[in-house]
Amino acid sequence: MNPQPVALDPVAVAIAIAAALFGPELAEVVGPYAVIVLGAMLGATWSASRRPATDRGNTAVYMSFWVVASLLFTVPCAVLASNYLPASMGPRVLLPFVATVISGVGSDWLGVFKWAINLGRVVAERRAGATPPSDPPAGGPQ
Amino acid sequence: MSYWDSRLLLALLNFILASGIGYACLCRISVMSGGSTLKVTRAAYAVLFVAAAASGLSPLLFREWPSYPDVMINGAVLLHLLSTVRAWRNGVPTFAKSGPGALT
Numbered sequence: 001m002n003p004q005p006v007a008l009d010p011v012a013v014a015i016a017i018a019a020a021l022f023g024p025e026l027a028e029v030v031g032p033y034a035v036i037v038l039g040a041m042l043g044a045t046w047s048a049s050r051r052p053a054t055d056r057g058n059t060a061v062y063m064s065f066w067v068v069a070s071l072l073f074t075v076p077c078a079v080l081a082s083n084y085l086p087a088s089m090g091p092r093v094l095l096p097f098v099a100t101v102i103s104g105v106g107s108d109w110l111g112v113f114k115w116a117i118n119l120g121r122v123v124a125e126r127r128a129g130a131t132p133p134s135d136p137p138a139g140g141p142q
Numbered sequence: 143m144s145y146w147d148s149r150l151l152l153a154l155l156n157f158i159l160a161s162g163i164g165y166a167c168l169c170r171i172s173v174m175s176g177g178s179t180l181k182v183t184r185a186a187y188a189v190l191f192v193a194a195a196a197s198g199l200s201p202l203l204f205r206e207w208p209s210y211p212d213v214m215i216n217g218a219v220l221l222h223l224l225s226t227v228r229a230w231r232n233g234v235p236t237f238a239k240s241g242p243g244a245l246t
Contacts, residue, residue: 011151018150021157022201034203038192045167045188050176053233059172 033071039099040070047106066103074099153201156208159216160198166223167191173233183238190219 020026030037044063051062078094085094105112167187174184197216200206229235 014154015147015150018154018157022150022153027202027205030202031205037203038196041195042188042192045171045191046184049171049174049179049184049188052175053173053178056169056172059168063168 035096036071036074036099037067039096040067040074040103043070043100043102043104044106046104047108051107062106066106070099070103073102077102149207152210152213153208156200156213156216157198159213159220160194162220163194163216163223164191164198166220167194170230173230178239178241179234180238180240183234194219 041063044066047066048059048063051059074095075091078091078098081094081098082089082091167190171184171187171191174187176184194216196203197208197212200208200212229237
């Protein structure tokens with residue numbers, strides 16, 4: 001029995017590429033992450049447009065990094081957040097919002113953590129009864 | 143050509159047009175900055191990028207196959223972006239710039 005000859009005309013090649021790109025095998029893997037990916041892209045493009053002007057390669061790397069970071073951290077953060085919200089707002093509802101926030105803050109997360117640590121320190125000091133530093137006397141040093 | 147093959151080709155064409163839109167958005171977003179660009183312009187290009195990604199990848203993400211009108215609108219948006227390339231050649235154009243207000 002002779003094997004069927006492989007079609008190599010451009011149309012057949014294009015169909016083969018499209019079938020690989022949009023086939024059910026890949027869709028089954030990627031589909032559940034659709035809202036996370038789109039939310040992450042939205043946040044990443046917003047935070048990328050906030051950065052100083054740079055070249056497109058740098059911007060593409062930045063956006064890719066934060067989309068991947070969102071893919072990794074969105075589900076755990078959404079599950080954590082849903083514990084503090086009404087039962088109707090389950091993790092699935094929060095997925096796109098959490099993904100958008102994670103990549104939307106982007107490279108400013110360091111500043112957010114510093115602010116949170118400072119806030120925690122102030123709250124802890126107040127609870128411990130530490131006296132706040134007194135204001136300098138009016139009229140300058142005597 | 144079978145119906146499935148023509149659907150695949152239309153999806154590939156839609157993907158190529160959406161990729162062009164995404165690339166144009168990437169180029170323009172890279173020259174924007176928080177202090178120099180209107181927020182509405184930044185938001186517009188962010189949403190356009192995501193919409194292009196959703197449209198181009200719709201068979202993969204949503205199992206929705208693009209139709210001829212989808213391909214037409216993506217082609218029209220890409221053509222519109224190409225028509226304004228000259229305005230963005232030297233960074234953010236004047237109509238999208240934002241800066242400190244004039245001192246009264």
